[in-house]
Amino acid sequence: MSSMETVRPAALTPHDKDSPRIWIAVVILSACYVFSLIDRLIINLLVDPIKADLGLSDLQIALVQGPAFAVLYATAGAPLGRLADIMSRRGLAAAAIAFWSACTAVTGAAANFLTLAAARVGVGVGEAALTPAAYSLFADGVRRDRLGRAIAIYTAGGALGSGLALLGGGWLYSAFEAAGTTTAPWRLTLLAVGLPGLLLAAAVLLLVKEPPRRDAEARPAVRSVLAWLALHRRFYGWTFAAYAALSTLIYGFMAWTPSYLIRTFEIAPGEAGMRFGTAMLIGGVAGPLFAGWAVDRAASRLGLMAPLRVMAAAFLCAIAAILALPWITGPGSAVVLLGIVGFFATGMLGLPPIALQLATPGLMRGLVSGINLMIGNLIGLSLGPVAVALLSSRLAGGLAPALASVVVASALAGILALLCARAPRPSTETPGPTSVAPVTHEPMQA
CATH class of the missing domain: 1.20.1250.20 (MFS general substrate transporter like domains)
Structure with missing residues (x-):
C-alpha cells in the first residue's frame, strides 16, 4: 500500500517563533562541537611521545589515527541519527558528549595498542551522535529564517576546535613537560582535554531545552x-x-x-x-x-x-x-x-x-x-x-x-x-509500504 504525502518544504519566513532558550542551546552545543574537534585532533600532536612510550610502529599509530576513529565515526552516523528521531535529542547529545569525553581521558591511560585503539573507537562513536541530534534540535527550535545562522555558529565551533587543537594542544603538552611530572605529559594532556567534556554534558542536561517537534506526529x-x-x-x-x-x-x-x-x-x-x-x-x-x-x-x-x-x-x-x-x-x-x-x-x-x-x-x-x-x-x-x-x-x-x-x-x-x-x-506520492502518516510542511516561498 502507499500513502499520499504532501511535500511542502519548510518556509523561510519569520512567522514562526524561536523556541524559548534555543540560542542557549545553540551556544552550548557549539561549545560541545569545539571540544569534539579538540578531542578528535589532539592525538595528532602526540604521535611521537605515544609511539616512544607504548613501543608502537608507524602502522599502528596510523591505524589509531585513521580507521580506529574514522570508520565507526562515519558508519555510526546513520543509526545514531535515527536515535535522534525517536528519543530526546538533549539526552542523546549529553550521553554522547559524556561518552566520548570519558574515552578521550581513558586514551591517556592506554597501556598498549589495543587499549589505545579501543579508546579511539569510543571517541568516534560518541562524536558521531552529536551533530545529527544538534541539527534536528535547531531545526525544530530556531525560526526558519534564522536556521542558517544557527547552523553556521555550530559549524564555526568545529573550525575553532581545529585551531585550538593545533594551537593549544602543543602548549598544554609543553606545560606538562616543563612541570616535570612523573606521569607522561601526553597522558596528562589527553586527560586534561577529555574531562571538561563531562561538565559540558551536565550543562546540556541542565540548560538545553528540548523543543517540540514541529512537523510529523507519526x-x-x-x-x-x-x-x-x-x-x-x-x-x-x-x-x-x-x-x-x-x-x-x-x-x-x-x-x-x-x-x-x-x-x-x-x-x-x-x-x-x-x-x-x-x-x-x-x-x-x-x-x-x-x-x-x-x-x-x-x-x-x-x-x-x-x-x-x-x-x-x-x-x-x-x-x-x-x-x-x-x-x-x-x-x-x-x-x-x-x-x-x-x-x-x-x-x-x-x-x-x-x-x-x-x-x-x-x-x-x-x-x-x-x-x-x-x-x-x-x-x-x-x-x-x-x-x-x-x-x-x-x-x-x-x-x-x-x-x-x-x-x-x-x-x-x-x-x-x-x-x-x-x-x-510541492506534492507527490510515496511509493511502497509505509507507516508514516501524511506529512505537511509550511509552504516554501521561492
Whole structure:
C-alpha cells in the first residue's frame, strides 16, 4: 500500500517563533562541537611521545589515527541519527558528549595498542551522535529564517576546535613537560582535554531545552525514510554528493597542508602548526558565520535552494584561491592563501545540512543527517588524504600542485552535483509500504 504525502518544504519566513532558550542551546552545543574537534585532533600532536612510550610502529599509530576513529565515526552516523528521531535529542547529545569525553581521558591511560585503539573507537562513536541530534534540535527550535545562522555558529565551533587543537594542544603538552611530572605529559594532556567534556554534558542536561517537534506526529519507519529519499533523489542524492565532494576537499586539505608548509619552506612542525592553526582559527570561524548570513539573506529569493546556491559560489571562490598555491614563494603569503581557502571550505560545511533540515520532515531529520555524514565521511576520508599523497609522488612540485589538484577536482565535482540538484516538488506520492502518516510542511516561498 502507499500513502499520499504532501511535500511542502519548510518556509523561510519569520512567522514562526524561536523556541524559548534555543540560542542557549545553540551556544552550548557549539561549545560541545569545539571540544569534539579538540578531542578528535589532539592525538595528532602526540604521535611521537605515544609511539616512544607504548613501543608502537608507524602502522599502528596510523591505524589509531585513521580507521580506529574514522570508520565507526562515519558508519555510526546513520543509526545514531535515527536515535535522534525517536528519543530526546538533549539526552542523546549529553550521553554522547559524556561518552566520548570519558574515552578521550581513558586514551591517556592506554597501556598498549589495543587499549589505545579501543579508546579511539569510543571517541568516534560518541562524536558521531552529536551533530545529527544538534541539527534536528535547531531545526525544530530556531525560526526558519534564522536556521542558517544557527547552523553556521555550530559549524564555526568545529573550525575553532581545529585551531585550538593545533594551537593549544602543543602548549598544554609543553606545560606538562616543563612541570616535570612523573606521569607522561601526553597522558596528562589527553586527560586534561577529555574531562571538561563531562561538565559540558551536565550543562546540556541542565540548560538545553528540548523543543517540540514541529512537523510529523507519526514516527516513520526506516523503510519510509528511505522511500522518501528515493522519491526525492534529485534533491537528496545530489546534496549528499556535494557534501561528499566537500568532505574530500577538506580532509585532503587538512591532512597535508602542515606537511606542505614544513617541506616547502623548511620550517619546524611547531611553527607550521602555529601558522596554519592561526589561519584556520580566523578563516575557519569567519567562513561559516559569513555563509550562514549569506544563506539567510538569499533565502527570500531562492528559498530551499539558497544554501546550495551559496555553496556553489563558495566552491568557485575556493578554486580561484587554490590555483595560486604552486606559485607561492614565501610562508607568509602561503598561510594567507591557505586561510582564504579554509574560509571558503569551512564556510560550506553547514550549507548542505541547512538545506536538508529545511526539506526533511521533522521525525526524519536525524536519520537523514546521519546518512549525509556517513556518506560524506566515508568518501572524504577514503579519497581526500590518499589522493593528495598519490598525486604528490607523481606531479612535479610535490605537495603544492597535489593539494591544488585535489581541491579543484573536488570543487568541480561539488559544483556539478549542485547544478543537478532540484528542490522537492510541492506534492507527490510515496511509493511502497509505509507507516508514516501524511506529512505537511509550511509552504516554501521561492
